[in-house]
Amino acid sequence: MNALQQKFPTQIQTILAKYPPDKQASAVMPLLYLAQAETGFVSQQSIQDIAAIVGLSSTDVDALIGYYTLYHDSPAGRYRLQVCTDLPCALRGAEDFMHSLCANMGIKVGETTPDGLITIEEVTCLAGCHRAPIFQVQGDGEITYHENQSVETALALVAELRQRAARKEVNNG
Amino acid sequence: MGELVLLRHREIPDLDRLEVYQAHGGFEAFRKAVTSQQPADVLNEVKASGLRGRGGAGFPTGMKWSFIPNDLWPHYVVANADESEPGTFKDREILESNPYQFLEGLMLASYTVQANFSYIYLRGEFWQIGDKLEDCIRQLEAAGLLGEKLFGSNYALRLHTHLGAGAYICGEESALLESIEGKLGQPRLRPPFPAVYGLYGKPTVINNVETIANIPPIILNGATWYRKFGTERSPGTKIFCLSGSVNRPGNYELPLGTTFRELIYTHGGGILGGRKIKAIMTAGASSSLIVADEKALDCPMDYESVQQQLGAPLGSASVIILDETVNMAWLVEKTTRFFEHESCGKCTPCREGTYWMAHLAERIAGGQGGMSDVDLLNAVAHAIQNKCLCPLGEFSIMSVRSGVEKFWEDFEKVVSK
Numbered sequence A: 001m002n003a004l005q006q007k008f009p010t011q012i013q014t015i016l017a018k019y020p021p022d023k024q025a026s027a028v029m030p031l032l033y034l035a036q037a038e039t040g041f042v043s044q045q046s047i048q049d050i051a052a053i054v055g056l057s058s059t060d061v062d063a064l065i066g067y068y069t070l071y072h073d074s075p076a077g078r079y080r081l082q083v084c085t086d087l088p089c090a091l092r093g094a095e096d097f098m099h100s101l102c103a104n105m106g107i108k109v110g111e112t113t114p115d116g117l118i119t120i121e122e123v124t125c126l127a128g129c130h131r132a133p134i135f136q137v138q139g140d141g142e143i144t145y146h147e148n149q150s151v152e153t154a155l156a157l158v159a160e161l162r163q164r165a166a167r168k169e170v171n172n173g
Numbered sequence B: 001m002g003e004l005v006l007l008r009h010r011e012i013p014d015l016d017r018l019e020v021y022q023a024h025g026g027f028e029a030f031r032k033a034v035t036s037q038q039p040a041d042v043l044n045e046v047k048a049s050g051l052r053g054r055g056g057a058g059f060p061t062g063m064k065w066s067f068i069p070n071d072l073w074p075h076y077v078v079a080n081a082d083e084s085e086p087g088t089f090k091d092r093e094i095l096e097s098n099p100y101q102f103l104e105g106l107m108l109a110s111y112t113v114q115a116n117f118s119y120i121y122l123r124g125e126f127w128q129i130g131d132k133l134e135d136c137i138r139q140l141e142a143a144g145l146l147g148e149k150l151f152g153s154n155y156a157l158r159l160h161t162h163l164g165a166g167a168y169i170c171g172e173e174s175a176l177l178e179s180i181e182g183k184l185g186q187p188r189l190r191p192p193f194p195a196v197y198g199l200y201g202k203p204t205v206i207n208n209v210e211t212i213a214n215i216p217p218i219i220l221n222g223a224t225w226y227r228k229f230g231t232e233r234s235p236g237t238k239i240f241c242l243s244g245s246v247n248r249p250g251n252y253e254l255p256l257g258t259t260f261r262e263l264i265y266t267h268g269g270g271i272l273g274g275r276k277i278k279a280i281m282t283a284g285a286s287s288s289l290i291v292a293d294e295k296a297l298d299c300p301m302d303y304e305s306v307q308q309q310l311g312a313p314l315g316s317a318s319v320i321i322l323d324e325t326v327n328m329a330w331l332v333e334k335t336t337r338f339f340e341h342e343s344c345g346k347c348t349p350c351r352e353g354t355y356w357m358a359h360l361a362e363r364i365a366g367g368q369g370g371m372s373d374v375d376l377l378n379a380v381a382h383a384i385q386n387k388c389l390c391p392l393g394e395f396s397i398m399s400v401r402s403g404v405e406k407f408w409e410d411f412e413k414v415v416s417k
Helices: A003-007 A008-017 A024-035 A046-052 A058-067 A092-107 A151-172 B018-023 B028-036 B039-049 B063-064 B090-097 B099-112 B125-144 B173-180 B209-213 B214-219 B260-269 B303-310 B326-343 B346-364 B369-386 B390-404 B409-415
Strands: A079-084 A117-123 A135-139 A143-144 B076-081 B116-120 B158-163 B203-208 B237-244 B249-257 B279-281 B317-324
Touching: A003 A008, A003 A024, A003 B303, A008 A024, A008 A046, A008 B326, A024 A046, A024 A058, A024 B158, A046 A058, A079 A151, A079 B063, A079 B409, A092 A117, A092 A151, A092 B116, A117 A151, A135 A151, A135 B125, A143 A151, A151 B303, B018 B125, B018 B158, B028 B099, B039 B063, B039 B099, B039 B214, B063 B203, B076 B099, B076 B209, B090 B099, B090 B125, B090 B209, B099 B116, B099 B125, B099 B158, B099 B209, B099 B214, B116 B125, B116 B173, B116 B214, B125 B158, B173 B203, B209 B214, B249 B260, B260 B317, B317 B409, B326 B346, B326 B390, B326 B409, B346 B369, B346 B390, B346 B409, B369 B390, B369 B409
Parallel strands: A079 A117, B076 B116, B076 B203, B116 B158, B237 B317
Antiparallel strands: A079 A135, A135 A143, B237 B249, B279 B317
C-alpha cells in the first residue's frame, strides 16, 4: 500500500467501486480531490500514488492537474476565495466588488494574505449570475458558494474563515 | 407564472425530501414504466411529447434515445450537469431544490435504453450538490427504488455522481465522456457519435439536467398533457435564466413561445435604473447579439421563432440583458477572454484564434487600438469559423461578429484616434 492508500483506505475503495473494474482510470479525478483535501494542493508523491492506483502514468495524472482549474500543484492560501467576473456578474458590479475587496485586504488578485490563509482569485462563471456578486471558497477539502455579496459580508466571512482555521489548529495541536 | 412542471419546489415546500416528493406523485412514473411498460412504450411517449434537448441544441430527445443500437452492450446514460455557460443557472436550481424529479427522469431514461449504470457529471464547483445527490441516491437504494430486481422485475440500476474540476468544455458531450474516463476533457472527432461509441466506447445517451427533469411528468401524465404547454414544434415549458441589466434576475419557468417582452418586463421587472434596453443575448456568452428593438421584444422565445425572426439560436435560453450604458467593445473583451480561458487547446484555430481575439479586444476596449484592429478582430473570428471539432470555437465568435456588425459605433467610440 502506498501513502495515499494508507491514509484513505475506505474512501479510495468507495471511489474505485463507482467505476467498472477494468475502467479504474475514471477514478483519477475523485482521487485528485481526495489527495488535495488537506493541504489544498496535490503533492508529487500523491501524483505517483494515484498513478499507481488507477494504472496511469504520473505524467498523465500531472497533466490533469494542469488542465483542470480546481486542481492545484502548488500551495496557496488555505482558502481560495474565487470571484466570478464573467459578463453577467460584471454587469452587476462584480469587478468593482473584487477590486474593493482586494484593496480592503491589502492584496492584489492572485495574491495571498501575509498570514497565508486567504488567496483571492478571479474565475469564470459559477452558475450564480442572478445573485452577483458571487464567489466560491475552495479549502479544507470543500467548495462553498457565497452569493449576493458585498465587501462587508465578504470581509465578515474572511474573519470567520480565520477563526475556523485557528480552531482547527487548536484541535490538531 | 403559470403551471410549473420543473420548478415545482417553488409551490411544494421540502420537495427535496423523498417522502414529500413521493407524496406528490414522485416515482409513480418510474414504477409505471418498470412494472407495466416496455422500454419502447416509454420511448414512444417521449417521442410523442416532442421534448427537445434543453442544453442548447434543441435536438428531439426521443430521437436521440432511438439511436442507441440493440446489438452493442452495455448501454450508459450520462446526465450533463456541467452547467458552465455564463448566464446559465437553471440546472443548479433543479438539482438543489427538486433533485428527485431529476433522478427519476434519469432512471426513466436509463430504463428506456436498458442501462444498468448511469452517471451524473457535475461541474466541480457543484461540490455541495454532489454530496446532496449522493445522499438522495443512498435513500433511493434504501427505499428499494435503486438496486437489483426493481419492483420484482429483472431490471437493475445504479447511479453514480462524478465531479468535474473546472473546465467549461466538459459541458460538450464528447469532452464530458473523455473526462469521466480519466482523460483531459477534450472533444472527440465524430462520427462515431456517443449513441454508438460513447462512455468506455459503448452506446451512451447524454442529456442535460433540465431535459431529464421533463421525463417523469411526461410519462406520468402523457404526451398530450405535455403538449398543452409551449408551441407545436417547441412543446413544454422552459426555464429562462434572466441575468444582466434587469431588476429581478432569476429563473423563470414559462411556456416556450413566451415573448422576450413578457420575460424582461413582466417577470424581470424591467431594466435596471429605468435605463433603456440595448441588446439581448439568448445563449449566454455563446450568443449572437440581438438588437433589442420592438420586433425582438415581441419575438416568441421558441426554437424556431428566435432563429427565423432574429437570426440567432435560442440555445440554452440564458437571457443576458444589456442596457444602453454597455459598450459592446467591452462586452466582446469579456466574452473573448472567457473563451480564450476555456479553449481546450486541441484545435489550432480555436486555441490561437481565441488568444488573438482576446488580446485584440483588450487593446480595442482599452482605447489603444485603431479601427484596423477591429477589422483584424473580425478577420480572426472569420478564420475560426467552421474549422474546429466542437462548437466552442464557433461560440467564441458569435458576439464578436454580431457586435462588430450591429454595434460598429461602439467600437468607433473607444478606439484611439
